[in-house]
Amino acid sequence: xAVCIAVIAKENYPLYIRxxxxxxxxxxxxxxxxxxxxxxxxxxxxxxxxxxxxxxxxGLLYPxxxxxVYGYVTNSKVKxxxxxxxxxxxxxxxxxxxxxxxxxxxxxxxxxxxxxxxGDPIQSKAFDGMVSGMMVQVS
Amino acid sequence: MESLTLSDVEQKYYSDLFIYCDTDNTKKxxxxxxxxxxxxxxxxxxxxVLQITELCGATRLxxxxxxxxxxxxxxxxxxxxGLPLRVESLNTVKDLPLxxxxxxxxxxxxxxxxxxxxxxxxxxxxxxxxxPPGRGQAKKIPLSHEVIQSVVPAADPQPDTTSPxxxxxxxxxxxxxxxxxxxxQASGGNADRQPVVGxxxxxxxxxxxxxxxxxxxxxxxxxxxxxxxxxxxxIRTSVPSAATNEIQRxxxxxxxxxxxxxxxxxxxxxxxxxxxxxxxxxxPGSAAKEFFTKSKLPILELSHIWELSDFDKDGALTLxxxxxxxxxxxxxxxxxxxxxxxxxxxMPKLIDLDDSAEVPExxxxxxxxxxxxxxxxxxxxxxxxxxxxxxELNQSNxxxxxxxxxxxxxxxxxxxxxxIAPADPDTAIVHPVPxxxxxxxxxxxxxxxKRAGSDHTHPTSPLLAKPPELSEESKLAATIKxxxxxxxxxxxxxxxxxxxxxxxxxxxxxxxxxxxxxxxGLKVVAPPPPPPRPHASHSRSSSLDxxxxxxxxxxxxxxxxxxxxxxxxxxxxxxPTQAAGPHxxxxxxxxxxxxxxxxxxxxxxxxxxxxxxxxxxxxxxxPAEDAEKHSETAQAEKAxxxxxxxxxxxxxxxxxxxxxATVNSAKGSTGPLAPPPKPVRRRxxxxxxxxPEAEEHPPxxxxxxxxxxxxxxxxxxxxxxxxxxxxxxxxxxxxxxxLARLNSELQQQLKVRPVTLLRQNSQREGFCTYTxxxx
Numbered sequence: 009x010a011v012c013i014a015v016i017a018k019e020n021y022p023l024y025i026r027x028x029x030x031x032x033x034x035x036x037x038x039x040x041x042x043x044x045x046x047x048x049x050x051x052x053x054x055x056x057x058x059x060x061x062x063x064x065x066x067g068l069l070y071p072x073x074x075x076x077v078y079g080y081v082t083n084s085k086v087k088x089x090x091x092x093x094x095x096x097x098x099x100x101x102x103x104x105x106x107x108x109x110x111x112x113x114x115x116x117x118x119x120x121x122x123x124x125x126x127g128d129p130i131q132s133k134a135f136d137g138m139v140s141g142m143m144v145q146v147s
Numbered sequence: 148m149e150s151l152t153l154s155d156v157e158q159k160y161y162s163d164l165f166i167y168c169d170t171d172n173t174k175k176x177x178x179x180x181x182x183x184x185x186x187x188x189x190x191x192x193x194x195x196v197l198q199i200t201e202l203c204g205a206t207r208l209x210x211x212x213x214x215x216x217x218x219x220x221x222x223x224x225x226x227x228x229g230l231p232l233r234v235e236s237l238n239t240v241k242d243l244p245l246x247x248x249x250x251x252x253x254x255x256x257x258x259x260x261x262x263x264x265x266x267x268x269x270x271x272x273x274x275x276x277x278x279p280p281g282r283g284q285a286k287k288i289p290l291s292h293e294v295i296q297s298v299v300p301a302a303d304p305q306p307d308t309t310s311p312x313x314x315x316x317x318x319x320x321x322x323x324x325x326x327x328x329x330x331x332q333a334s335g336g337n338a339d340r341q342p343v344v345g346x347x348x349x350x351x352x353x354x355x356x357x358x359x360x361x362x363x364x365x366x367x368x369x370x371x372x373x374x375x376x377x378x379x380x381x382i383r384t385s386v387p388s389a390a391t392n393e394i395q396r397x398x399x400x401x402x403x404x405x406x407x408x409x410x411x412x413x414x415x416x417x418x419x420x421x422x423x424x425x426x427x428x429x430x431p432g433s434a435a436k437e438f439f440t441k442s443k444l445p446i447l448e449l450s451h452i453w454e455l456s457d458f459d460k461d462g463a464l465t466l467x468x469x470x471x472x473x474x475x476x477x478x479x480x481x482x483x484x485x486x487x488x489x490x491x492x493x494m495p496k497l498i499d500l501d502d503s504a505e506v507p508e509x510x511x512x513x514x515x516x517x518x519x520x521x522x523x524x525x526x527x528x529x530x531x532x533x534x535x536x537x538x539e540l541n542q543s544n545x546x547x548x549x550x551x552x553x554x555x556x557x558x559x560x561x562x563x564x565x566x567i568a569p570a571d572p573d574t575a576i577v578h579p580v581p582x583x584x585x586x587x588x589x590x591x592x593x594x595x596x597k598r599a600g601s602d603h604t605h606p607t608s609p610l611l612a613k614p615p616e617l618s619e620e621s622k623l624a625a626t627i628k629x630x631x632x633x634x635x636x637x638x639x640x641x642x643x644x645x646x647x648x649x650x651x652x653x654x655x656x657x658x659x660x661x662x663x664x665x666x667x668g669l670k671v672v673a674p675p676p677p678p679p680r681p682h683a684s685h686s687r688s689s690s691l692d693x694x695x696x697x698x699x700x701x702x703x704x705x706x707x708x709x710x711x712x713x714x715x716x717x718x719x720x721x722x723p724t725q726a727a728g729p730h731x732x733x734x735x736x737x738x739x740x741x742x743x744x745x746x747x748x749x750x751x752x753x754x755x756x757x758x759x760x761x762x763x764x765x766x767x768x769x770p771a772e773d774a775e776k777h778s779e780t781a782q783a784e785k786a787x788x789x790x791x792x793x794x795x796x797x798x799x800x801x802x803x804x805x806x807x808a809t810v811n812s813a814k815g816s817t818g819p820l821a822p823p824p825k826p827v828r829r830r831x832x833x834x835x836x837x838x839p840e841a842e843e844h845p846p847x848x849x850x851x852x853x854x855x856x857x858x859x860x861x862x863x864x865x866x867x868x869x870x871x872x873x874x875x876x877x878x879x880x881x882x883x884x885x886l887a888r889l890n891s892e893l894q895q896q897l898k899v900r901p902v903t904l905l906r907q908n909s910q911r912e913g914f915c916t917y918t919x920x921x922x
Contacts, residue, residue, distance in 0.1 A: 116460075117454070117460050120432070120457065120460055120461065120462040121432070121450050121453045121454060121457070121462075122431075122432030122433055122435055122436035122453065122462065123436055123439075123446050123449045123450035123453050124450055131447055131450070132450065132451070132454055133451060133454065133487070134454050
């Protein structure tokens with residue numbers, strides 16, 4: 009259960025960002041922004057190897073006392089960032105991977121839509137629905 | 148007033164309605180107000196309503212008493228069914244669907260007693276998968292559209308469920324579009340509806356006497372149900388104002404507002420042809436985009452329509468998808484709201500569309516935060532669609548370490564609203580079909596192999612037998628240590644036993660690679676005999692069979708010296724060790740005996756076969772100089788012969804082995820039964836080399852051949868027995884030792900013929916480590 013999910017385009021601007029506690033959005037936006045640096049660092053680290061050897065899942069980018077940030081990069085340099093609450097029973101790595109997998113799938117579906125122009129904000133209801141399912145259920 | 152007999156369902160329903168109308172609780176309802184509204188909600192022409200009122204006597208009385216009310220309701224039902232209004236028909240009409248009424252939104256909240264038989268609504272509660280069309284509408288339709296229908300009667304037509312196949316013929320001639328508008332307006336949005344639905348549903352559930360056979364109704368296409376469903380569909384649409392009639396009319400355009408009429412579909416098809424002449428082809432996304440952009444809908448909505456209609460998410464539209472998309476565009480242009488999920492009637496029919504097909508998996512979608520109706524509705528039909536998607540999803544999943552194929556599959560499920568056409572058959576999930584090989588066959592093959600003493604002949608037989616067994620007993624594969632473990636690899640690699648031949652082939656290839664050095668042997672083996680049966684699951688049974696065979700053969704064998712009746716040859720094991728000792732027959736036999744004894748009891752019956760070895764020993768004692776040649780040629784020939792029988796089956800593995808062993812012994816030098824092709828190969832080559840001595844061999848080889856050919860086809864007992872396999876393994880090992888011994892003996896004898904030995908040795912790839920002294 010994530011508290012914030014973000015999709016960042018290749019040019020490092022957000023395509024989609026959504027947080028669960030709406031009041032903390034700014035904080036999460038900031039967190040995601042800073043996590044991009046870590047993502048870049050990880051990408052470049054593996055840069056020597058060929059892209060296909062680089063794993064899409066980046067893993068824990070950096071933990072803070074409140075939450076943890078996980079990253080995932082697609083081959084087209086679209087980044088997914090998930091912020092989960094640390095207080096949450098630590099999600100298993102596999103769960104995080106599955107969340108990224110779902111995100112990737114949904115994102116692919118969005119891309120397949122001819123009416124979607126890459127670079128536009130993602131406004132797909134299906135994508136929203138999927139993300140909502142992954143977010144922490146905050147009453 | 149004629150007496151009115153009502154069924155229980157009707158009774159209940161009518162009483163509910165009466166209570167509804169009887170707001171003053173005076174046990175009679177005025178002819179105005181709710182009654183009129185109700186009658187209006189029945190979506191009948193006003194003159195029909197008047198007629199009904201008159202028939203029931205309300206006109207006479209000036210108000211609707213309970214009986215008049217009931218009569219009126221029944222007449223309404225009759226009218227809705229399209230039957231002429233006759234007082235006589237009150238009691239004569241059987242199986243009359245309950246009258247349907249469109250309930251106004253504002254009324255809905257007050258009406259908690261109303262049942263919402265609509266499967267859709269019940270979906271989340273009753274687990275009945277709501278029909279998509281209804282569902283789709285349900286979403287849009289505020290709960291206000293609770294249909295006043297009794298839930299109980301299964302006979303009740305599905306008002307909501309659309310068995311939309313039939314366009315409501317009898318519906319009043321209203322324009323569908325008007326209805327649509329209403330629907331649209333009525334649908335305040337799912338969010339609004341859902342809470343209301345939530346309130347209402349519990350009531351429905353309680354009210355339901357039992358599970359509403361929504362599905363049944365759903366698929367019912369009889370005119371009355373259709374009409375009712377049609378009407379109920381119209382009912383669903385909340386009627387903010389009293390324009391229910393319009394709404395009703397509207398439905399005729401779609402079946403449950405989403406059904407495509409024939410003329411519409413034809414139009415869509417024509418449009419499709421303008422873009423893509425091939426009706427079975429796809430319209431690429433870009434072309435579709437241009438086409439639909441012409442409709443001047445906002446891109447966002449077009450994007451949503453695309454999401455809904457691109458069923459398989461491939462970025463292209465098939466004819467069905469295109470029709471669905473076009474339909475949604477038309478609907479949107481007419482003011483209808485887009486559904487959250489693709490309505491069932493718009494689902495592309497990838498596979499035989501089964502109305503009741505349920506998509507099980509949408510529920511899997513974690514992110515599926517659709518309304519409960521959607522979720523439940525998806526449950527049922529999702530499977531077929533899932534099937535379609537799973538192959539793709541699974542593939543993608545495999546790329547990642549996945550642990551939830553569901554999560555990815557759920558993605559595609561979000562589109563589904565309920566019954567989803569089953570996916571293409573070819574995309575359906577293929578269930579691995581284990582290939583069952585009768586154990587006896589394998590056993591027979593094994594026996595044949597062993598009997599022939601030529602491992603080469605059928606290296607694959609035991610292996611071939613194994614793949615079939617794998618499906619059944621994976622452990623067997625594990626336990627069977629076939630020579631070279633090639634077989635094992637073959638087994639493990641075959642995840643799905645889709646064909647008998649595949650694992651066989653793999654095994655065969657492996658075998659060949661192992662015994663690769665003996666092309667001749669392979670050749671002998673080449674004509675692939677029927678896949679070897681898996682090792683007998685019950686060695687006993689197989690051994691019994693074998694015993695029979697043995698008895699038959701043995702008797703014959705005893706008559707011919709050296710002719711041993713063996714059960715099908717032991718599957719040739721490409722065991723190097725076995726090939727090593729084609730000559731050490733006697734000692735091998737001796738060793739094999741104890742080994743055999745140690746094996747499962749099945750082997751015990753085969754013990755008698757051992758006795759046959761003595762005959763072979765007699766052969767073995769033949770002139771030493773010829774021994775090896777004999778053995779070799781004999782083995783070669785035997786291998787050749789064995790190949791056939793070996794392949795056939797392996798019924799009594801052990802007995803076969805023994806028999807083979809005896810045969811080998813008969814040859815005097817033939818190695819143990821197991822024999823992978825290598826021994827055969829060697830023998831073949833040696834045969835060539837020993838051509839001058841060939842005449843010595845023929846007798847033996849003839850004997851062996853005779854024996855081999857006389858091998859009866861051992862009945863195969865079905866079933867794979869781990870024990871049997873283990874037994875066969877032991878047998879092979881014994882054969883190996885026997886061969887090794889033979890080999891050593893022959894080696895000694897070969898001192899006289901260094902050349903031939905050298906050649907043989909070179910050909911024995913690893914069969915025996917012994918190398919004759921280079922004399």
